[in-house]
Amino acid sequence: MTAQLSVQKLAETRRATLDEALDAIRTRAYWSPHPEHPKAYGETGPADGLAAFEALRGGRFELGQPGTDGWTGAETSPYGPALGIEYPHADVEVLLPAMRAGMRAWREAGPETRALVCLEILARISARTHEFAHAVMHTSGQAFVMALQAGGANAQDRGLEAVAYAYAEQTRTPAAASWSKPQGKRDPLEMRKTFTAVPRGIALLVGCNTFPTWNGYPGLFASLATGNPVLVKPHPRAVLPLAMTVRVAREVLAEAGFDANLVALAVDRPGEGLAKVLALRPEVRIIDYTGSTAFGDWLEEHARQAQVYTEKAGVNTVVVDSTDDYRGMLGNLAFSLSLYSGQMCTTPQNLLIPRDGIETDAGHKTYDEVVADIAGAVDKLLGDDARASALLGALVNPDVKARLEAAAELGEVALASREVVHPEFPDAVVRTPLIVKADGSHKDGQSADEVPYLAECFGPVSFAVAVDSTDDAVELLRRTVREKGAMTVGAYTTSADVEAAVEEVCLEESAQLSLNLTGGVYVNQTAAFSDFHGSGGNPAANAALCDAAFVANRFRTVEVRRPV
Amino acid sequence: MTAQLSVQKLAETRRATLDEALDAIRTRAYWSPHPEHPKAYGETGPADGLAAFEALRGGRFELGQPGTDGWTGAETSPYGPALGIEYPHADVEVLLPAMRAGMRAWREAGPETRALVCLEILARISARTHEFAHAVMHTSGQAFVMALQAGGANAQDRGLEAVAYAYAEQTRTPAAASWSKPQGKRDPLEMRKTFTAVPRGIALLVGCNTFPTWNGYPGLFASLATGNPVLVKPHPRAVLPLAMTVRVAREVLAEAGFDANLVALAVDRPGEGLAKVLALRPEVRIIDYTGSTAFGDWLEEHARQAQVYTEKAGVNTVVVDSTDDYRGMLGNLAFSLSLYSGQMCTTPQNLLIPRDGIETDAGHKTYDEVVADIAGAVDKLLGDDARASALLGALVNPDVKARLEAAAELGEVALASREVVHPEFPDAVVRTPLIVKADGSHKDGQSADEVPYLAECFGPVSFAVAVDSTDDAVELLRRTVREKGAMTVGAYTTSADVEAAVEEVCLEESAQLSLNLTGGVYVNQTAAFSDFHGSGGNPAANAALCDAAFVANRFRTVEVRRPV
Structure with missing residues (x-):
């Protein structure tokens, strides 16, 4: 395998950030590697981002996914203009098996490499924060600066936080252990054991209209970092930010020598109800969802083959x-x-x-x-x-x-x-x-x-x-x-x-x-690495962003033991 | 509160064991504080244990629980004799609210004190391992030595392991944190945050016939250590070992100044189907179950208000x-x-x-x-x-x-x-x-x-x-x-x-x-602190004993933030 992105290079560029993130989730002090200020992205960052966004409009968003059987998409900006972008429509009978093909290599890469690849994806998204901000703005209706902060930097923070939790959780059990049980005067019983974090299967992310990236990244990165392929099903009105995310993820995976199909996009045809179809597929073993209580309840009740993480309605x-x-x-x-x-x-x-x-x-x-x-x-x-x-x-x-x-x-x-x-x-x-x-x-x-x-x-x-x-x-x-x-x-x-x-x-x-919030911190804003988003303990959500429970059941640990 | 068992005393006697257990789940090397040899329990241990067991037969098993509305029980030993023991039958309309009364103090005690109290319960059970062995033998049909090892020492290991995981999980987030976010030339935003592990609600343990303690202790102690009251519903043929466990737990809780009703027993009247009734109660927020696939599936499908952990049938x-x-x-x-x-x-x-x-x-x-x-x-x-x-x-x-x-x-x-x-x-x-x-x-x-x-x-x-x-x-x-x-x-x-x-x-x-097991380790035996029991990733069980996922969702973390 002659990957452009070697593990060594990824470790050199990204391991320090992972360690800082691991430290932040332990101390819960302020930390973020993703700047919130629009001017932090270089002199040409704003213009480049706008130009890149404009270049996407009115075209086909190619992803090179297997099983593409047509094109779909009809996003209109809450600010008025139609985006005019078409996305590949997937034949799930082709796409789902293709997504499983790269699972073994991704599993064998281990928790650290998976985390580093995820961090590389986030770093490339971060570098294009202005472009993502326009995409978020023109799908969610967020104002530009908020789209850049909440939809850009803060969403990247939440994704990174999930990667850190996933890494921490997968490495709590050692990869191998020696076990020696005394037997009185007889020789001890001796075993050599290996412990491997294994994925559950394909993870489905069902995106929302208002915060496609902020609410989407935790589940996406938690699942990917724990070894699961991720199928992204965006809200039909907010496809672009997640399609861009999928594209970056596929690029990085391929460059690092993994199968790009570990991350894929599935966009509804009008009235297709694709989320319901995908949610019940046996290959889908994890679902992350943000949206209405009705559909969240439906998922929890019917998608019994999957771990279902939902954020639904609440009354604050x-x-x-x-x-x-x-x-x-x-x-x-x-x-x-x-x-x-x-x-x-x-x-x-x-x-x-x-x-x-x-x-x-x-x-x-x-x-x-x-x-x-x-x-x-x-x-x-x-x-x-x-x-x-x-x-x-x-x-x-x-x-x-x-x-x-x-x-x-x-x-x-x-x-x-x-x-x-x-x-x-x-x-x-x-x-x-x-x-x-x-x-x-x-x-x-x-x-x-x-x-x-x-x-x-x-x-x-x-x-x-x-x-x-x-x-x-x-x-x-x-x-x-x-x-x-x-x-x-x-x-x-x-x-x-x-x-x-x-x-x-x-x-x-x-x-x-x-x-008693009276200054510049608002009840509706939570900061990754320090604040929990939701508790997972009341009807508004069954999971919190981000804690161990959010990641610990996305993988299982398989033990193999052998006598010494 | 003039508790007989002070936190300080518990820390002196039990904290070292907790630290050893925490170390064991990290290294997964061999470790156990619970001896497997029948002679390890003192010269009079065997005779005392047998006598204590015999003294229980043919009598009423008093627990002093609120809402006792009669007596029930008809265990017959697989070895022949009827045990003739009657247990309190509970009016759940009285018992369930009573179990909630002590939740606040138990929550406020914090993860360390809860762990130490759990360890004290286990230590007292351990001291009576011979008595428990007879109880397990004459309900499960296990041979005496196996009942002493699997039903005694190894079950206590699994309980302790769950306490260690619960403690580790609850203390990964600090109890408090200071957060200071730079604001360029302006003063930073400063917040003081507290993080509290809070219980979900009453945990229901539905026991099994063959391994009432070994399969029961992980869920019981994981729930109790994370702050939840535990209602123990034993298998009608294997009540005694869990009734004895409940009695010890109630004694220790009371001595430590907590409400004894944090742990209670619920025994079926013949044909009552109590597990189904309890499983659907809104107060019940966690269920641990070992037994048939049919009832396990029923619980997963219907007890939607609860976190449901099941071990069902499999084909090895x-x-x-x-x-x-x-x-x-x-x-x-x-x-x-x-x-x-x-x-x-x-x-x-x-x-x-x-x-x-x-x-x-x-x-x-x-x-x-x-x-x-x-x-x-x-x-x-x-x-x-x-x-x-x-x-x-x-x-x-x-x-x-x-x-x-x-x-x-x-x-x-x-x-x-x-x-x-x-x-x-x-x-x-x-x-x-x-x-x-x-x-x-x-x-x-x-x-x-x-x-x-x-x-x-x-x-x-x-x-x-x-x-x-x-x-x-x-x-x-x-x-x-x-x-x-x-x-x-x-x-x-x-x-x-x-x-x-x-x-x-x-x-x-x-x-x-x-x-390639050819010596004294057998495929059907797993050792706590090192081996996982089940994976939680195939149809035989949705949880593994014991990992972070087994405990992380039994509590939630509530954050309170205030400006500095």
Whole structure:
């Protein structure tokens, strides 16, 4: 094998990064090798990235995959223009066996080489972050800078984190061991044992519309690093960023002497329902999915031959009890509600505010004042259309727009959503957040289905829920997490008792909690290597990004023992 | 809290053992703190153990559990006598909430204290190994020495191993971290984060008849050490060893200042089907099960609210290609087939032998010679009734006896099963292994259901399967593991090519392989801390004892972050 990329060369260039990542997941201190600043990618980086993206438009995205039986694709940017890109459509009867062909060599390469190859893939993606940013922007509707950060650098971080976990997990058991059991006066029993991490089979990644890379990379890289081929089935509206990822992965695999078909793309024809077909194939042994609860539940119930990792809907809550930085709280919440038009699985939906108001450093504030002040902070943040556009991005699809419009009927509107004209893309559907007032009085007699704010209303919609007391807020938080799940919980309080009560609910119901955020960290943002994304312990997701449980069952350890 | 057992005292007495266990799972060298020799338990240990066991017979087994609404139990020893012990029957509507009451304190104790308490439980069980051995013997039918080793020392090893994995997994993420993200010329973003391992909820252990402790302890201790209360639902024929375990656990928990109800017992009334009821309770979030494929599949399909760990049926294969120690091979196989009357999930069932015979150090041996020599080795091993009884133990229940009798009709009998008279317990049903000849010619056209040896025939039944070639044996091995699962695979060969081919099948189909065992290590025995029991990657089991995946999803990590 005369691979262009030798293991030695990969070790020289990438092993130090792997070690840093391994150290970061142990200490959980801040670390990232992927710059968030657009200017960090070289003088020509921005122009090159844009040009590369533009060059892809209106063409066929060749991957050289076996079993290509046609072309498909109809992405339209949430900013207006159709992308006009066609992707190979796969005959899965040909593609799936072809993906298995390279498994043995990939398994035999071992955990370190697999990790280094994955890091090389990520490094090449990182070098093209501007190009990926345009691809993410024009499929998800994220604003450009967010697409570059969340869809670029931070997604790469999450992928690298998964590689580090996969490597750590596979190397916890030694590759070989000698075993000598004393037998009293007789000779000891002596065995030589080998332990090999073996893949489960083909891993299916079912991508989402809003965060194709950020939500896709953890599963993709966790599966690949543990020896499994990965079939990427993107959301039909967000194919390009994952198609580009697949292309880079195939290039690196081939250069390193492995079968490029270890990573492949499968794009739906309109109405084909390919995810359901693939999910039930016996070759598919791992599935990663981000999206609706309905399909996530379907996967968990029906794809019994596979390990299924799902991130589904949830209802994120912020308990507003008191604060010693009222202005900071308002600004922080306004930003969280506005970022990417609330189209994050981590965006707060329900703000639980005592009916009698709250104590703050700016004096007592009534419920109405708090709601009006949050609304005012959002208005101020988004007062300028250009600035607003750079924060809001575009609504990702017509469903979100329809949901936003319908939500205005759900109660008294505290802050109306307004149309924003995007300075560059006049066809973009850009909307400011809607805040609806809601009654949070004891709802024990009502099923969650009867309470509008207890359903996920994905998009720029939040509810200012008037509760009878902070105690009631804490109980409503508990019910919400237990019945509906939550990716995030926030709370503002100056009371040690309230803080302890909220913390206890989060510990008991398994939800990730951010307390008293008033500065530049937002409840809807988590940082790889330090923050867990979701807990895997409430209905919003059955896995956390990223922990040992996310990788430990993607491979098995086969022992061979021989007498010495 | 004035606990009799302080954390400090536990640390002094048990921390060193935990550290040794942590080291053992890393190196996978031989290690055990639990002696296998009956004389290792003090001069009066044997007599005390027997007396303690006898004192339990014919009485009520008090546990002081809440919600006891009656008494139940009808165990009869496979050696003849009825045990006459009654156990509390639980009103689960009372017991389950009571089990949750102590969760918070148990969670707050943290991973180290939980591990130390678990080690104290195991140490007290270890001190009473003789008593447990009688309990295991008279419920499982294991011979006394095996009950003492497998049901005592080795089961305690597996429990300790699970505690070590649980501790390691929970402490991989630090309890707290500082996070500081540079912001160019601005002040860095600074956060203080805490990470807490939180339990999932009540863990249900559904015990089995043959290895109540060995198969029960890994799940029990993995769940308890990760903070979950454990409800033990023993097999109705093998209650006592687990009831004794529950009693010790409750004593230690109470002495250490925790709620004794963190571990409780639930025993069926006849025909009650309690396992199905408990498995679907919303409070039950983890299930460990060993037993039939039918019920294991039912649990996996229906207990969707829980993490389900199952060990089900499998068909274990030994490929007999060639050997340079024919006598050693015969003796090793004879022992493996005889031990506990083949009632181990790891006992070989199918011996694949080329129709044209094999090469050995004793010359070429035809298929018929190999089969006759294996039969002869079994006969020789079991020629004396007293020695045979000490190896065979008793048939665990009438189902095994019926299956054995029916199996003699499945083909030409190479070795008939004979009745053995137990020297001490004349009512014991003791039988030597049956070996049936079978045709292993290409069966591609036949479904596995049509081939008798492709179904698990649990008990002292094995098939000497004549295959057309070693290549065919390897393919039959692959098919067997893939379609039916296997806890163990064995092979005898002097050919590097055959060895590589068998190894490759085991790597691809995820099965644990023992090669050329001719001495005192047997394919059906695995040692904790070094050998994996099952792979979790084929249909015989969805989990391996013990690895990170077995513990990592029994808890979740909740993060709380605050600005500095």
